Amino acid sequence: MNNFHILSLSWENFSLAGLLPNAEKLVVILVILLLAVFSLLVAKQIILLDQFLKTKMGSYLKAAGVFYVFAVTSLLILSIILL
C-alpha cells in the first residue's frame, strides 16, 4: 500500500476531509432541507384535506401547516447563514 504511487498520486490525496471541509454542517443543512420538503408535503396534504372537508378547525390547521412551512424555511435560511 505504501508503494501505491501512480502519476504522483498517493492515498493521502483521497482524504474526504479535504473534499468536504464542513461535512457535519452540510449534513445538518441537508436534514433541514429534508424537513422543509416534508413540511411542504404536510401543508399540501392539509390544504387538500381542508378542501375535502370544510370546517372551521380545518382552516386553523391549514394556517398551522403554512406557519410550519414558514418556520422550517426560516430555519433553513438561518442555518445557511450561520453555518
Add this chain to the structure above:
Amino acid sequence: MADQSPKPLPIQFIAQNPNEQVYYLFRRSFVTNLPWMVLMFMLLIISFVFLPYSEQFSFWTSLSEEMQFILLLLWILAVCGYGLMNLVRWYFEVFLVTDKRVLDIDMVGFLYRNVAEAQLKSIQDVSHTQGGVFQLLFNFGNVYIQTAGTVQNIEVKEVSNPGLVHDIVTDLASQIDE
C-alpha cells in the same frame, strides 16, 4: 337509542350533492391520541432537560454555539411536525353519515388517503367490536359496515361509542329501505 330525527350538521365536504345533508360526523376517540401526545411531550421535555447538563457531553461541547442553536431548533421543529402530522391525521380521519350515504376517510401513514363510501340503501349488515382494557375503559371500538355487491366494505376504526354508531347507521339504513 339513536335520535329518530337527526339534525343536519353545518359541515360540507367536496363530494356533497346539492340537497345532501350531513347528519353525523364521527372520528377516532380522542383517547387514541394519548400515545403520540405523551411521546411528543417527552421528546420536548428531553431537549429542555438536556440543556443544563449539555456541558457533560463532549460531542455537544465540541460543536459551535451556532450549530447547537440550529440543532436545538431543528429538534423542536421536528417534534412539532410530528405532533402536527398526528393531529391532522386524527382530525381528518372521519366517518360521515348523510341522509343518503356513509363516507369513511382513512389515512395510511400521512401521505396516502383512502375514501370509501356506501349508499345507505346498499348497507346489508352492521356490526361492531369492542375489546381490551382501554377500549372498555374509554368506550371506543370498531364498527364494520357490509355492503351489497362489489362495493368495498367500510371499517370505522376506534370510534367513540361504537354501539351508538352501529345503532344510528342501522336505523338510517332501515328508514331508507322503508
